[in-house]
Amino acid sequence: MFLRxxxxxxxxxxxxxxxxxxxxxxxxxxxxxxxxxxxxPGSSKWLTVYLMGVIxxxxxxLPILVGIFAAFVCRYExxxxxxxLTLALPASRTQVFLAKYLLVILLAxxxxxxxxxxxWLTGTLLDFGGSFPWKEIGAxxxxxxxxxxxxxxxxxxxxxLWKNFAAPLALNVIFTIPTILVAxxxxxxxxxxxxxxxxxxxxxxxxxxxxPDLMYSMIIGSWIxxxxxxxxxxxxxxxx
Numbered sequence: 001m002f003l004r005x006x007x008x009x010x011x012x013x014x015x016x017x018x019x020x021x022x023x024x025x026x027x028x029x030x031x032x033x034x035x036x037x038x039x040x041p042g043s044s045k046w047l048t049v050y051l052m053g054v055i056x057x058x059x060x061x062l063p064i065l066v067g068i069f070a071a072f073v074c075r076y077e078x079x080x081x082x083x084x085l086t087l088a089l090p091a092s093r094t095q096v097f098l099a100k101y102l103l104v105i106l107l108a109x110x111x112x113x114x115x116x117x118x119x120w121l122t123g124t125l126l127d128f129g130g131s132f133p134w135k136e137i138g139a140x141x142x143x144x145x146x147x148x149x150x151x152x153x154x155x156x157x158x159x160x161l162w163k164n165f166a167a168p169l170a171l172n173v174i175f176t177i178p179t180i181l182v183a184x185x186x187x188x189x190x191x192x193x194x195x196x197x198x199x200x201x202x203x204x205x206x207x208x209x210x211x212p213d214l215m216y217s218m219i220i221g222s223w224i225x226x227x228x229x230x231x232x233x234x235x236x237x238x239x240x
Contacts, residue, residue: 005091006099012076018069018107025065026115029057030122045128050119050137051202058144058197059179062111066148067172069107070155071165073100078163083239097234100160101227104152105145112145136202144200150222151192157230160237189215192222 033053040048077083087093120132158168176193183194198215 001091002095002099005089005095006102008089009073009096009099009103013072013103014075018072021065021068022107022111023114025057025061025111026118028061029053029115030118032056033119034122044130044133045126046119046123046130046133046137047202049123049128050140053115053119054140054200055180055197057115058200059183059194060176062108062144062148062196063151063176063179063193064169064172065111066104066108066152067155067159067169067176069104070152070159071168073103073156074159075165077160078165087239093235094231097156097231101153101156101230104156105149108148108152109145112141116141140200140202144196147195147199147219150195150219150226153223153226153230154192157226157233160230160234189218190222192226195219195222 030049030053032055033049033051036052037045037048039052077086086096116138119137120134123132155168155172158171162168179191179193179197182188182191183197188194188198195215
């Protein structure tokens with residue numbers, strides 16, 4: 001039954017719009033990375049492009065894009081009383097919530113994969129030299145996706161609560177703007193919008209010096225809070 005619910009959610013998505021925006025964040029990150037190549041002469045061009053691109057990517061583009069994904073997976077139900085129709089189907093509310101959440105995090109994974117492949121393709125075409133550091137960059141991008149899981153749950157929670165499509169996006173932008181400043185403070189590890197940045201910034205960089213050893217415990221805790229809180233309210237909410 002869950003696969004049917006997920007397939008239904010997949011078919012609701014306006015893929016023409018999603019496919020039109022999903023590549024923008026990786027492309028902007030790579031462009032920013034290329035513009036900073038001259039700042040670290042003698043260093044690995046692969047890592048330089050990644051470092052210079054990932055700063056803006058994780059502190060601005062990626063959190064906003066995840067919010068857009070969450071808003072889109074709820075947009076169909078917000079239009080014309082679609083929640084009543086969706087929840088009247090022979091599927092539990094938990095399955096509907098899980099399907100929407102899975103779709104959001106899969107879209108986020110797609111963005112991360114595009115970033116990884118985009119850096120590799122760019123470096124190959126421009127002949128960066130040496131082998132591509134799949135292990136180092138790939139691990140950072142993967143853990144950045146893991147750090148997105150709490151934020152995705154929070155964004156989905158907000159998106160199904162507010163019928164206005166623009167409201168959750170505006171709120172997301174407001175909390176995204178101070179990310180770079182919060183990430184460099186002692187509060188960075190507690191701030192969902194800053195957690196992907198802290199995970200993806202290369203180790204040894206000055207911007208990553210405030211990452212505590214217990215960061216991953218905080219991630220698990222925040223994911224449990226946002227995911228379970230969103231699921232419980234979704235099940236209890238009166239959709240009439």
